[in-house]
Amino acid sequence: MSLDSRYNTIAKAIDANTSKFIDRLREAVAIQSISADPGHRQDVIKMIDWASKKLQSLGATTETVPLGKQTLPDGKTIGLPPVLLATLGNDPQKKTLLVYGHLDVQPARKEDGWDTEPFQLVEKSGKLYGRGATDDKGPIMGWINAIETFQSCKIAIPVNIKFCLEGMEENGSIGLEEALKARKDTWLSDVDFTCISDNYWLGATKPCITYGLRGLSYFSIEVSACKQDLHSGGFGGSIYEPLADVMWMLAQLADSDGTILIDGIHDLVAKVTVEERKLYDSIDFDQEAFKRTIGAKKLSRSSKSEILMNLWRYPSLSIHGVEGAFDGQGPKTIIPAKVTGKFSLRLVPNMDGETVEKLVLSYLDRLWEKRGSPNAYRAYQNYTGRYWLTDFKHPHYQCGARAIKRVFGVAPDYTREGCSIPITLTFEELTGKNVMLLPIGAGDDMAHSQNEKLNVKNYIMGTKMLAAYLLELGSL
Amino acid sequence: MSLDSRYNTIAKAIDANTSKFIDRLREAVAIQSISADPGHRQDVIKMIDWASKKLQSLGATTETVPLGKQTLPDGKTIGLPPVLLATLGNDPQKKTLLVYGHLDVQPARKEDGWDTEPFQLVEKSGKLYGRGATDDKGPIMGWINAIETFQSCKIAIPVNIKFCLEGMEENGSIGLEEALKARKDTWLSDVDFTCISDNYWLGATKPCITYGLRGLSYFSIEVSACKQDLHSGGFGGSIYEPLADVMWMLAQLADSDGTILIDGIHDLVAKVTVEERKLYDSIDFDQEAFKRTIGAKKLSRSSKSEILMNLWRYPSLSIHGVEGAFDGQGPKTIIPAKVTGKFSLRLVPNMDGETVEKLVLSYLDRLWEKRGSPNAYRAYQNYTGRYWLTDFKHPHYQCGARAIKRVFGVAPDYTREGCSIPITLTFEELTGKNVMLLPIGAGDDMAHSQNEKLNVKNYIMGTKMLAAYLLELGSL
Numbered sequence: 011m012s013l014d015s016r017y018n019t020i021a022k023a024i025d026a027n028t029s030k031f032i033d034r035l036r037e038a039v040a041i042q043s044i045s046a047d048p049g050h051r052q053d054v055i056k057m058i059d060w061a062s063k064k065l066q067s068l069g070a071t072t073e074t075v076p077l078g079k080q081t082l083p084d085g086k087t088i089g090l091p092p093v094l095l096a097t098l099g100n101d102p103q104k105k106t107l108l109v110y111g112h113l114d115v116q117p118a119r120k121e122d123g124w125d126t127e128p129f130q131l132v133e134k135s136g137k138l139y140g141r142g143a144t145d146d147k148g149p150i151m152g153w154i155n156a157i158e159t160f161q162s163c164k165i166a167i168p169v170n171i172k173f174c175l176e177g178m179e180e181n182g183s184i185g186l187e188e189a190l191k192a193r194k195d196t197w198l199s200d201v202d203f204t205c206i207s208d209n210y211w212l213g214a215t216k217p218c219i220t221y222g223l224r225g226l227s228y229f230s231i232e233v234s235a236c237k238q239d240l241h242s243g244g245f246g247g248s249i250y251e252p253l254a255d256v257m258w259m260l261a262q263l264a265d266s267d268g269t270i271l272i273d274g275i276h277d278l279v280a281k282v283t284v285e286e287r288k289l290y291d292s293i294d295f296d297q298e299a300f301k302r303t304i305g306a307k308k309l310s311r312s313s314k315s316e317i318l319m320n321l322w323r324y325p326s327l328s329i330h331g332v333e334g335a336f337d338g339q340g341p342k343t344i345i346p347a348k349v350t351g352k353f354s355l356r357l358v359p360n361m362d363g364e365t366v367e368k369l370v371l372s373y374l375d376r377l378w379e380k381r382g383s384p385n386a387y388r389a390y391q392n393y394t395g396r397y398w399l400t401d402f403k404h405p406h407y408q409c410g411a412r413a414i415k416r417v418f419g420v421a422p423d424y425t426r427e428g429c430s431i432p433i434t435l436t437f438e439e440l441t442g443k444n445v446m447l448l449p450i451g452a453g454d455d456m457a458h459s460q461n462e463k464l465n466v467k468n469y470i471m472g473t474k475m476l477a478a479y480l481l482e483l484g485s486l
Numbered sequence: 487m488s489l490d491s492r493y494n495t496i497a498k499a500i501d502a503n504t505s506k507f508i509d510r511l512r513e514a515v516a517i518q519s520i521s522a523d524p525g526h527r528q529d530v531i532k533m534i535d536w537a538s539k540k541l542q543s544l545g546a547t548t549e550t551v552p553l554g555k556q557t558l559p560d561g562k563t564i565g566l567p568p569v570l571l572a573t574l575g576n577d578p579q580k581k582t583l584l585v586y587g588h589l590d591v592q593p594a595r596k597e598d599g600w601d602t603e604p605f606q607l608v609e610k611s612g613k614l615y616g617r618g619a620t621d622d623k624g625p626i627m628g629w630i631n632a633i634e635t636f637q638s639c640k641i642a643i644p645v646n647i648k649f650c651l652e653g654m655e656e657n658g659s660i661g662l663e664e665a666l667k668a669r670k671d672t673w674l675s676d677v678d679f680t681c682i683s684d685n686y687w688l689g690a691t692k693p694c695i696t697y698g699l700r701g702l703s704y705f706s707i708e709v710s711a712c713k714q715d716l717h718s719g720g721f722g723g724s725i726y727e728p729l730a731d732v733m734w735m736l737a738q739l740a741d742s743d744g745t746i747l748i749d750g751i752h753d754l755v756a757k758v759t760v761e762e763r764k765l766y767d768s769i770d771f772d773q774e775a776f777k778r779t780i781g782a783k784k785l786s787r788s789s790k791s792e793i794l795m796n797l798w799r800y801p802s803l804s805i806h807g808v809e810g811a812f813d814g815q816g817p818k819t820i821i822p823a824k825v826t827g828k829f830s831l832r833l834v835p836n837m838d839g840e841t842v843e844k845l846v847l848s849y850l851d852r853l854w855e856k857r858g859s860p861n862a863y864r865a866y867q868n869y870t871g872r873y874w875l876t877d878f879k880h881p882h883y884q885c886g887a888r889a890i891k892r893v894f895g896v897a898p899d900y901t902r903e904g905c906s907i908p909i910t911l912t913f914e915e916l917t918g919k920n921v922m923l924l925p926i927g928a929g930d931d932m933a934h935s936q937n938e939k940l941n942v943k944n945y946i947m948g949t950k951m952l953a954a955y956l957l958e959l960g961s962l
Contacts, residue, residue, distance in 0.1 A: 117818055123714060182817070239599075239935040241905065242804040242934075243700060244904050245904065246744075247786065248786055251744065254742070257736045258737040266731065268726070304725065326722030330812045334813075336807030338523065338593055347781075356718070383742050428719045428720050453720075459715040
């Protein structure tokens with residue numbers, strides 16, 4: 011059968027199974043696999059088990075690799091979820107594709123401002139709302155759907171497929187790199203390409219393939235003054251207040267427009283070349299639509315290329331919040347006893363994580379000294395993950411481009427991303443082979459935020475795209 | 487019967503009923519009457535009903551006065567809890583005492599760091615732990631216990647007693663002042679003294695009577711950039727981040743040691759007189775014990791009188807927290823879309839609330855202009871309550887002092903308080919009569935904080951003190 015007719019058979023079967031595939035995603039979203047919250051660690055493990063059984067039912071052999079323990083900021087330890095490795099097919103005549111994805115999700119509570127329960131998948135106007143719908147359970151279900159359809163259509167999958175599915179991506183992928191390094195010469199040795207579907211189109215309509223990601227370094231500033239929170243009437247005026255200390259520190263990390271104030275950071279950033287600058291001109295990016303989607307009055311930069319560069323190739327710094335302070339509605343007159351301010355930097359070429367850690371911590375230490383507070387202070391890096399940049403002219407990328415052309419009828423944009431999937435670089439280094447990011451979700455999916463969603467259209471056409479990509483790999 | 491023998495009979499009966507009185511407080515603590523949380527408004531109303539029935543069973547006539555509606559920051563309205571007015575006795579031969587207290591409590595959740603469930607009263611090592619145990623349900627139970635004991639001992643209560651018990655004290659006593667003003671020439675017209683037991687001893691062992699309180703002005707700074715929270719990878723670098731704006735504002739309100747930076751605030755504060763300075767010298771206050779109790783490394787001032795003045799007669803500013811930012815454990819990489827920073831000032835003579843509001847808001851507006859952020863900004867005062875200062879040489883205070891001497895065997899310290907009970911001044915103005923604060927709780931009770939408690943000893947001896955005070959009033 012020609013590639014065309016095989017694809018047409020598969021695409022028809024995918025359409026026919028739309029509601030079954032949505033139910034599959036519903037099941038996955040219902041498991042509250044929040045990796046940042048130690049209270050949900052068992053749910054992450056449950057989610058790994060769930061995916062393991064699904065892959066087994068497709069005929070894969072699976073292995074769950076224990077990753078040891080995680081040390082929490084308070085010094086306690088907690089078991090890490092294992093990483094799931096699965097192998098489907100071992101035909102020496104075929105090339106081998108490695109698929110990476112993550113089964114854990116960001117925290118979510120209805121009271122954060124969701125319109126629906128975050129862990130119940132809700133279909134509304136062609137959109138599937140739920141935590142993890144697009145990041146990253148939807149794309150993983152896409153792979154499972156595509157493989158199942160090959161099998162039900164009795165069409166041979168033209169490559170061997172290996173899956174590496176983890177449960178700590180939203181919490182620094184702790185332990186994963188070591189587990190992969192240990193398998194460099196065994197499980198990883200025959201991998202020919204790696205494909206990751208864990209990012210997003212630039213806008214809401216045009217597909218893209220992504221060849222670069224920012225890294226991430228996450229920091230905490232912990233200040234405590236006393237044993238427990240104090241009544242601000244009974245004690246206000248008598249102590250050095252820790253929340254004031256932390257706010258004073260956090261206020262001096264970046265300017266209003268986001269310019270980072272930490273000494274030495276800008277010197278690490280690669281200079282823009284003439285060739286690179288040209289790439290931005292051809293990208294299909296509507297900054298007015300971007301502004302409308304997020305509902306901002308004004309963006310931090312005025313031109314399309316400046317905004318894209320700020321998102322893709324310059325570092326950014328965001329303050330995320332304060333643990334330990336009053337965060338409820340209405341007034342509460344408390345002096346918080348111990349607070350932890352949290353912020354992170356997105357890293358770009360050539361920001362080395364260790365150097366960033368040193369620069370940030372020494373900047374914080376100097377600020378603290380200047381503050382002159384008698385309170386207990388500790389600043390630390392929670393975790394760091396590397397940026398990644400590769401060659402998008404590789405034949406592997408052309409398989410992705412042909413799959414997109416077949417399903418969506420357009421040539422993709424080649425993009426970079428502001429987000430971080432630090433393990434991407436690890437795969438590239440350990441396999442020595444090309445890695446491609448092939449997103450399914452749209453730019454307005456609101457990963458990490460309230461009302462995260464995946465369009466039904468993206469889910470189903472994305473499943474077809476993955477199937478078409480598998481067919482293309484067979485013709486390489 | 488002499489005052490001595492009446493007191494002895496009552497004191498014996500109070501001792502005999504200790505466990506019954508603790509059960510009464512347990513019942514009251516179990517009602518989650520959190521006035522700051524609109525979700526608990528019905529519990530506040532339930533608590534008012536509960537107290538109404540208790541006072542009726544003592545023979546009081548009760549009235550619940552509707553106070554209308556509260557407008558929340560988001561523009562929605564919600565019904566206010568009514569204020570409970572009760573009258574016990576109307577003998578024209580007797581003087582009339584007005585007792586004020588509040589039945590609402592501060593927010594509390596076990597995960598804030600409580601050792602026990604905040605709304606279950608737990609007795610441990612002579613202490614009764616629970617939200618509201620000392621602030622202010624314990625003292626109100628003290629009055630009920632004392633009156634019940636007079637009645638069970640068949641000893642006439644030597645004064646008529648009126649109760650004014652509200653459900654919004656921890657949220658600005660909204661509506662109460664108007665309701666009281668409307669009753670100036672009716673229900674309040676025959677009041678001869680007002681007694682309030684809603685504050686604390688200075689330390690943990692020596693009783694005091696309090697003749698001054700700070701006021702309170704509570705402020706919010708609301709900044710929003712976009713429709714919903716954003717992934718800091720996908721959007722970091724493209725927008726002006728609201729949390730950075732709010733932190734930058736909050737960081738410029740006070741110095742590390744608490745010195746307020748808002749222009750004009752210090753000019754409002756009454757100068758310390760030579761006579762006033764002497765008062766501080768004789769107060770029994772151990773600043774080392776104070777420091778140990780709260781567990782602070784260093785206090786904001788070095789001498790006893792400076793600390794007391796900072797707590798009693800100088801304003802203080804505390805930042806309480808940020809609503810809308812990430813406040814959970816671990817890392818979350820979000821750019822919060824809309825955040826509300828919260829802080830408050832404690833007011834002292836002669837800080838007029840309206841002037842403070844103007845100075846604070848104009849300072850914030852100037853800061854905002856300097857910031858130059860394109861985000862939506864709104865600063866507002868949530869509520870304000872006045873400071874209070876009265877003459878502690880009044881005969882009414884001597885009744886309190888004699889009651890303390892009788893129960894505890896010592897003469898009280900005369901103190902001021904950093905806390906705020908803004909309605910105190912209203913009672914003084916509307917009745918034209920002396921108001922006294924007669925605390926039951928100890929200085930380490932941790933009102934508003936985790937593990938709030940009331941010592942069993944303070945509860946029971948406090949009940950005796952209130953009974954002795956009622957007897958003393960009869961001899962005036």
